Amino acid sequence: MNATPETRAPLSGSRIRPSAPASVASNVSRISARDVTVHYGPKQAIFDVSIEIPEKSVTAFIGPSGCGKSTFLRCFNRMNDTIEGCKVGGLITIDGDDIHDPSLDVVELRARVGMVFQKPNPFPKSIYDNIAYGPRIHGLVKTKAETDDLVESSLKKAGLWKEVSDRLDQPGTGLSGGQQQRLCIARTIATGPEVILMDEPCSALDPIATSIVEDLIHELRAQYTIIIVTHSMQQAARVSQKTAFFHLGKLIEYGETEQIFVNPKEKQTEAYITGRIG
Numbered sequence: 001m002n003a004t005p006e007t008r009a010p011l012s013g014s015r016i017r018p019s020a021p022a023s024v025a026s027n028v029s030r031i032s033a034r035d036v037t038v039h040y041g042p043k044q045a046i047f048d049v050s051i052e053i054p055e056k057s058v059t060a061f062i063g064p065s066g067c068g069k070s071t072f073l074r075c076f077n078r079m080n081d082t083i084e085g086c087k088v089g090g091l092i093t094i095d096g097d098d099i100h101d102p103s104l105d106v107v108e109l110r111a112r113v114g115m116v117f118q119k120p121n122p123f124p125k126s127i128y129d130n131i132a133y134g135p136r137i138h139g140l141v142k143t144k145a146e147t148d149d150l151v152e153s154s155l156k157k158a159g160l161w162k163e164v165s166d167r168l169d170q171p172g173t174g175l176s177g178g179q180q181q182r183l184c185i186a187r188t189i190a191t192g193p194e195v196i197l198m199d200e201p202c203s204a205l206d207p208i209a210t211s212i213v214e215d216l217i218h219e220l221r222a223q224y225t226i227i228i229v230t231h232s233m234q235q236a237a238r239v240s241q242k243t244a245f246f247h248l249g250k251l252i253e254y255g256e257t258e259q260i261f262v263n264p265k266e267k268q269t270e271a272y273i274t275g276r277i278g
């Protein structure tokens with residue numbers, strides 16, 4: 001994909017045209033959310049959101065600041081459980097498994113549903129150990145040879161192998177911002193997730209690093225179900241096949257990315273994508 005890197009661009013009055021979302025989304029649902037609500041103490045942040053997320057596709061969550069994109073994203077690997085006073089209601093299933101089932105192991109869930117954050121956050125460890133840590137904890141590797149293989153394949157999938165193969169013992173924190181973010185993506189891939197959640201993964205990156213990560217997202221979708229929160233409508237248009245527009249905690253419109261940007265059905269969506277709200 002030849003993405004033109006942009007940061008948040010002024011959008012007043014203009015329509016975004018999806019440049020290259022390769023194809024339409026798969027129609028096999030991997031994640032299903034039914035009437036999901038989220039409260040922070042007495043404050044309700046998400047109101048009865050229902051959505052089906054297709055497998056092996058990139059789904060973008062867009063909307064004005066504070067509309068609940070990150071809160072809703074965190075529902076899928078139960079990261080909201082770690083926030084005091086945060087309560088999630090409704091039903092969320094991944095491949096039919098209720099993620100709130102008391103018998104479900106949350107650590108396992110977070111290996112199945114990996115997460116990449118806004119700011120690259122490598123562990124203060126070597127590049128090698130950043131990748132090897134998760135698989136060791138989860139018992140996915142037993143021998144040094146197995147670990148070596150997994151470190152190499154994860155770094156290759158994240159498009160970082162060539163840049164770091166000769167310095168695996170160096171600290172991950174010594175890499176550039178874009179390389180650190182790809183290291184974090186490699187670390188996520190290493191535990192064998194089915195789903196990867198990305199919360200504004202390029203917001204701390206320069207345009208070139210952003211373009212590299214976007215190309216990577218494009219490649220990863222052949223294998224993973226990806227949900228990305230982004231402030232950049234250009235980025236949503238470039239990388240996603242499905243787009244969900246949120247406003248004030250409600251899902252206003254959800255559809256094929258091309259339809260959302262070219263022919264939105266809801267007035268609020270149109271107002272947002274043409275820069276009149278947000």
Ligand SMILES: Nc1ncnc2c1ncn2[C@@H]1O[C@H](COP(=O)(O)OP(=O)(O)OP(=O)(O)O)[C@@H](O)[C@H]1O
Nearest residue numbers: 040045063064065066067068069070071072083231
């Ligand atoms: N830990 C928290 N405690 C209390 N309220 C919170 C917390 N996190 C988020 N909120 C509130 O929930 C609402 C949704 O926030 P959230 O961060 O999910 O929105 P967002 O669309 O991701 O915003 P942004 O684009 O600015 O990151 C906001 O009103 C926010 O103030």
